[in-house]
Each structure stands twice: as structure tokens, then as C-alpha cells.
Amino acid sequence: MFAFRLDTRSGVPTYLQLVEQVRHGLLLGYLQDGDQLPTVRDVAAALVVNPNTVAKAYRELERAGLVAPRAGQGTFVTGNVDRVPAATYAKLSARLRAWVNAAREAGLGPDQVRALVTAILDEDRSKARAA
Amino acid sequence: MTALRVEGLGKRYGRGTWALRECTFDLPQGRIIGLVGANGAGKTTLLHLAIGLLSPTEGSVFLFGRPLRMDRPAGLAEVGFVAQDHPLYRGFTVADLLHFGRSMNRRFDETTARKRLAELGIPLDRRAGRLSGGQQAQVALTLALAKQPRLLVLDEPAASLDPLARREFMSTLMGAVADSELTVLLSSHAIGELERVCDHLVLLRKGRMCLAGDTDELVAGHRVLSGPRPDANAAMQGLVAATHGPRQSHLLVRQPVTVPVHPHWEANPVSLEELVLAYLAQPETKEGRD
Known part of the structure; x- marks a missing residue:
């Protein structure tokens, strides 16, 4: 359960x-x-x-x-969520982990990482809207 | 429908000071209501008045719409009570206590009580005095629930228990509420727990009610404004508490989220715990001093 x-x-x-x-x-x-x-x-x-x-x-x-x-x-x-295959998740999260490591080595804190991700997502959304 | 309504309720012990004064509120049915206040604020007095253990000096109590009368306590069949430190007859075995409960109450669900005690692993042949504190609390709760009350009143039920026993006790209580239409009124000092457990609050300060309402509405109706330190004379509507730094101030104000904020201020939501503490710590008002 x-x-x-x-x-x-x-x-x-x-x-x-x-x-x-x-x-x-x-x-x-x-x-x-x-x-x-x-x-x-x-x-x-x-x-x-x-x-x-x-x-x-x-x-x-x-x-x-x-x-x-x-x-x-x-x-x-009742599962109405668009599910992504587990393998895709695994691949993406492995690459994200590597990127987070790189960010930490470059001196970025969690808040800065979050701010960057939010900014990129916003940018992506406005680009998608413009297209 | 209201489970409990008190109107202008007050209690004075002897010719001394008032333990409780001018209390008026409605408690909605089917909820878990938290009664909060510092020691000596009048919580136990209020609970005892609500269940007819004390007679009020002024004002009245209504249980499920009917006035509570000291001379005809029939309405009390609908109320269960677990007193502070959950006293039991120490020399009685758990089975004796069940037997006693069955003899004293017209509606007494002994089957469910036995089942609950078995689930908790509490032996029926053990004398109450030899049970652990947590087990004694569970027995007191089980007996109160077996009475099948519509309103269950608990006076700091878990205050003396260790964290694990406390959690088990509250877990039993939450399960019982889910099983029935039970309304619960409990006094507590565990403010951190209130947010998860209670959906309605009554706050007492020095014998007077200083806040009451649904927790969702209380949280939505307050916020913290942070910004440059305001002019000392500037009146802020609905100000509850203020903390000042040399140049910055944080003000807890009672105002709905929809009220626009001055651009100088940053508005942040407030947690229930923060809110409760701010009200309890409020300086005495003039009329509160008597």
C-alpha cells in the first residue's frame, strides 16, 4: 500500500x-x-x-x-498523468546529477541552482509560447 | 450545527479573581478543536464548565443546541471526558474498569473497547496502577470513547507522556475521529502538533478569549509584513505583533491576503504556530487588567 x-x-x-x-x-x-x-x-x-x-x-x-x-x-x-518511461527518467536524472555536481564545483549553492533552473524553465516557457 | 456554544461564560472562585470572563464562541460539529493558552489562562476551568463539572458564575453553556443544566445533567450522556493526567481507579483491573463503565452508562460499546485494548496489547487482568503512563492514557481514552459520546473533551491528554506514547495516543484519537462523527475539544501546549491535528482553535489569555476560528481561515487572515521601520505613530490596521530592527520591521497583521500591500512592504504567510505564539505573547490590554 x-x-x-x-x-x-x-x-x-x-x-x-x-x-x-x-x-x-x-x-x-x-x-x-x-x-x-x-x-x-x-x-x-x-x-x-x-x-x-x-x-x-x-x-x-x-x-x-x-x-x-x-x-x-x-x-x-485512475492514473491520468502522462507518464514518462522509467528508463528516460533514469537517464535524465543521471545527467542532471552530473550537472548538479559541476554546478557545485563551480561554487553554486542550492538556491542559485534553483534560481537558474527556474529562470531557464521560464525562458523555455516564453519561447514555447512565442513559437 | 454547533457542538458546543458558550455565551458570556464566566467563573469566579469564591470572592477572588475571575478564572474566566466574557467567553462567547461556537464550536462546529465534527471538528477537532484545540484550546490553547498559558498555564493559568483558564483552560481547565473552561473545559470543566463545558461538561458541567463546574457551574458558571455568569453566562451559559449549550451542548448540541440544548442548554446545559446542573440540576438535570441528562445532556451529559453525549459528552466524554478525559481529565488531566487521566486518573483511573488504580486498584481496579482493566476488566473491572470496563465493567464499571458498562454499569454506569446506558450506551457503552464494550466490544469495540475490548478490541481496541487488544490491538494496543493492554492486558485486561492488569491493575490500572500497574500500567505504564501511556497505557493508562489509552485506557482512559478507550473508556471515554466506549461511552460513544458526540463530544469528547480532553484536558492536556498527552502532556505527561513520552514522545512515542504521545504519538500512539494521538494516533488512536485520530482513528476514532475518522470512525465516527465525533467532535473533539482538547487543551494542549503542543503548539507544533496543533497544525496537523486541529482544524479549529480557541485561544485563552488571562481568562479571556483572544482568538477563535477555523485554522485555515486564521492562517489566511494573517500575514507578516516586512519592510522599512515605520513611523512610531503610524497606525497599522490589525497589528498583532511587531519586531523591530534598527531599520527594518516585521509586523504580524490581521488582514486578508486580498488587501493590497504598500510597495515598501514584503508580505509573507504566517504559520499557525507563529500566529498562536504572537497572540499569547501580546501585551495586556487595559480592559484585560482587573
């Missing part, structure tokens, strides 16, 4: 953390079409969070079309 975790220091609201973890799980292939998510009760008891918060996350996922409840059975993944 899919296991959630909480980062209590991130400042990100709990329900959003749960939503993001399912989204990530789908993108990275840890979660697949037809997988069952743990019940609201189990998540609330395991993470010691308010069940209303977990229910809110599940409603949000349902609205996004990523999961669907089946009457009397629980909540299941």
Missing part, C-alpha cells in the same frame, strides 16, 4: 503535501492505474493528522481526476 509521509518543517499545508505525494508517485511510476490508496482512517492514524485534512486531500485528488472512490471498497488510482 502507498505510504504517505509528512514534512512538518516544510511549511506546506498538510493536505497539499498529501496531494503532491500522490501526483509525484504517479509521475515517477510508484503509483499505477488501479492501485488502492490507504483509507482516510489509516492515513490519519499513521501520520497523526486530522482525518478531515486527509479527506480534503482525497477530494482534491478526485477533483483532479487522479483517483476515484469505489463504493464500499476504497479509493483507487
Whole structure:
């Protein structure tokens, strides 16, 4: 069964953390079409969070079309995310790791790396829009 | 529908000072409500008034829409209570306590209680006094839940427990809330935990309520403004707390995110923990001193 975790220091609201973890799980292939998510009760008891918060996350996922409840059975993944093959991920993350190493050697801190990535992504997006 | 409503509630012990004054709020049903305040702020007094353990000096209490009357405490069948340090009859075995609970309550779900105790590995033939602190807390919670209350009131339920026992206790509580329509009112000093556990807050300071509301709305309704140190005389609307450096100031203000910010200021969201601490640390107002 899919296991959630909480980062209590991130400042990100709990329900959003749960939503993001399912989204990530789908993108990275840890979660697949037809997988069952743990019940609201189990998540609330395991993470010691308010069940209303977990229910809110599940409603949000349902609205996004990523999961669907089946009457009397629980909540299941409906996998509507464009998934990239695992091999492609592996290849890209290996190259990214090498690039991050190079950036560190060049004296860039994590914030500078993040700023650079954001800038390039923004540039890419505006180029795509112009095309 | 409101689970608990208090109106102008006040309590004075003898001819002495007021432990609680002018308290008015509604607690929505199906929520987990945190009651926060410094020691001596009136939390226990408020909880005891809410469940009819104390009679108010002024004001009134309504449970699920019906006034709570000291002379006819029938409404209390709907309330469960776990007192501070979860006292149990130490000489009773866990089985005795279950038997006692069943005899004293019309609705008492002993089956679920036994199942829960078995899951927690608590032996029924053990005397309460010989259980660990965490186990005693779990037994007290199990007994209160077996009563099948609509409102469960807990006075600093996990304060004396070690971190692991505390987590297990809160986990049992979260599971119980998920299983039913239970409304929970708990006092706590564990502010860090409130953000995850509570969706509604009531803050007490020196016997008076200083803040109450849904946690989402409280967080969305406040923000921190950082910028050049303002003129000391300049009034800032909704100012809760200010920290000043030589040239820069950080102001915690109560204003919705939609209010435009002056270009000199940088607006940042505030965490619930920060918010609670700022309100609890607020200097005394004139009317609060009596």
C-alpha cells in the first residue's frame, strides 16, 4: 500500500503535501492505474493528522481526476498523468546529477541552482509560447 | 450545527479573581478543536464548565443546541471526558474498569473497547496502577470513547507522556475521529502538533478569549509584513505583533491576503504556530487588567 509521509518543517499545508505525494508517485511510476490508496482512517492514524485534512486531500485528488472512490471498497488510482518511461527518467536524472555536481564545483549553492533552473524553465516557457 | 456554544461564560472562585470572563464562541460539529493558552489562562476551568463539572458564575453553556443544566445533567450522556493526567481507579483491573463503565452508562460499546485494548496489547487482568503512563492514557481514552459520546473533551491528554506514547495516543484519537462523527475539544501546549491535528482553535489569555476560528481561515487572515521601520505613530490596521530592527520591521497583521500591500512592504504567510505564539505573547490590554 502507498505510504504517505509528512514534512512538518516544510511549511506546506498538510493536505497539499498529501496531494503532491500522490501526483509525484504517479509521475515517477510508484503509483499505477488501479492501485488502492490507504483509507482516510489509516492515513490519519499513521501520520497523526486530522482525518478531515486527509479527506480534503482525497477530494482534491478526485477533483483532479487522479483517483476515484469505489463504493464500499476504497479509493483507487485512475492514473491520468502522462507518464514518462522509467528508463528516460533514469537517464535524465543521471545527467542532471552530473550537472548538479559541476554546478557545485563551480561554487553554486542550492538556491542559485534553483534560481537558474527556474529562470531557464521560464525562458523555455516564453519561447514555447512565442513559437 | 454547533457542538458546543458558550455565551458570556464566566467563573469566579469564591470572592477572588475571575478564572474566566466574557467567553462567547461556537464550536462546529465534527471538528477537532484545540484550546490553547498559558498555564493559568483558564483552560481547565473552561473545559470543566463545558461538561458541567463546574457551574458558571455568569453566562451559559449549550451542548448540541440544548442548554446545559446542573440540576438535570441528562445532556451529559453525549459528552466524554478525559481529565488531566487521566486518573483511573488504580486498584481496579482493566476488566473491572470496563465493567464499571458498562454499569454506569446506558450506551457503552464494550466490544469495540475490548478490541481496541487488544490491538494496543493492554492486558485486561492488569491493575490500572500497574500500567505504564501511556497505557493508562489509552485506557482512559478507550473508556471515554466506549461511552460513544458526540463530544469528547480532553484536558492536556498527552502532556505527561513520552514522545512515542504521545504519538500512539494521538494516533488512536485520530482513528476514532475518522470512525465516527465525533467532535473533539482538547487543551494542549503542543503548539507544533496543533497544525496537523486541529482544524479549529480557541485561544485563552488571562481568562479571556483572544482568538477563535477555523485554522485555515486564521492562517489566511494573517500575514507578516516586512519592510522599512515605520513611523512610531503610524497606525497599522490589525497589528498583532511587531519586531523591530534598527531599520527594518516585521509586523504580524490581521488582514486578508486580498488587501493590497504598500510597495515598501514584503508580505509573507504566517504559520499557525507563529500566529498562536504572537497572540499569547501580546501585551495586556487595559480592559484585560482587573
